[in-house]
Amino acid sequence: MKGAIFFSTKHGSTAQYANWIGEATGFPVFDVNDAKADPSKYDFLILGSALIFYRLTIRKWVKANLADLEGRSKILFSVSGAGAGSKLNQWVAASLPESLLSKMNHVALRGRMNPAKLSWVLRQIMKIGALLNPNRKASKEEREGFDYVDKSSIEPILKLIEEFQLSEVST
Numbered sequence: 681m682k683g684a685i686f687f688s689t690k691h692g693s694t695a696q697y698a699n700w701i702g703e704a705t706g707f708p709v710f711d712v713n714d715a716k717a718d719p720s721k722y723d724f725l726i727l728g729s730a731l732i733f734y735r736l737t738i739r740k741w742v743k744a745n746l747a748d749l750e751g752r753s754k755i756l757f758s759v760s761g762a763g764a765g766s767k768l769n770q771w772v773a774a775s776l777p778e779s780l781l782s783k784m785n786h787v788a789l790r791g792r793m794n795p796a797k798l799s800w801v802l803r804q805i806m807k808i809g810a811l812l813n814p815n816r817k818a819s820k821e822e823r824e825g826f827d828y829v830d831k832s833s834i835e836p837i838l839k840l841i842e843e844f845q846l847s848e849v850s851t
């Protein structure tokens with residue numbers, strides 16, 4: 681089984697998770713902005729994407745490569761501020777074609793956000809978002825930042841990969 685990881689990141693945490701999964705599995709890791717990121721060369725794909733402004737950043741690449749992803753993609757991991765739940769599922773569903781998503785396992789990972797590293801414009805947008813957010817904890821995080829990046833949270837992904845590999849051997 682030839683597996684590979686394809687990721688899209690804005691601020692680095694999705695890349696960090698993708699590299700950890702790559703180290704643990706030996707699968708090559710590609711940034712989707714890299715011209716060498718060709719999913720047609722692999723038969724087991726793990727897609728990883730940052731979630732920015734309610735959408736997965738990988739969505740345009742997915743659209744452009746849909747024919748090669750159908751039938752190959754197995755696991756999607758999203759990296760967001762919000763944790764797993766219906767809100768996140770809605771944003772993911774609005775980002776990817778149902779035909780692809782329905783055949784994938786989705787694992788929600790949490791990322792990091794450091795306001796000091798954002799552009800001035802993005803910082804102002806986050807401040808306004810914080811003012812409008814009725815959830816006090818989420819509002820504080822939008823204002824002050826957060827860091828949930830944790831290597832152990834890739835364990836469910838490694839388990840799924842192992843299960844797929846075992847099912848390949850037994851069929």
Ligand SMILES: Cc1cc2nc3c(=O)[nH]c(=O)nc-3n(C[C@H](O)[C@H](O)[C@H](O)COP(=O)(O)O)c2cc1C
Pocket residue numbers: 688689690691692693694695729730731732733734735759760761762763790791792793798802
């Ligand atoms: C401008 C901006 C917008 C964001 N929008 C959302 C959002 O809509 N929902 C969410 O759960 N997290 C949101 N986040 C948090 C990101 O998902 C989090 O920072 C994640 O780690 C980004 O992944 P990356 O580091 O790979 O770019 C946002 C972060 C930034 C900086």
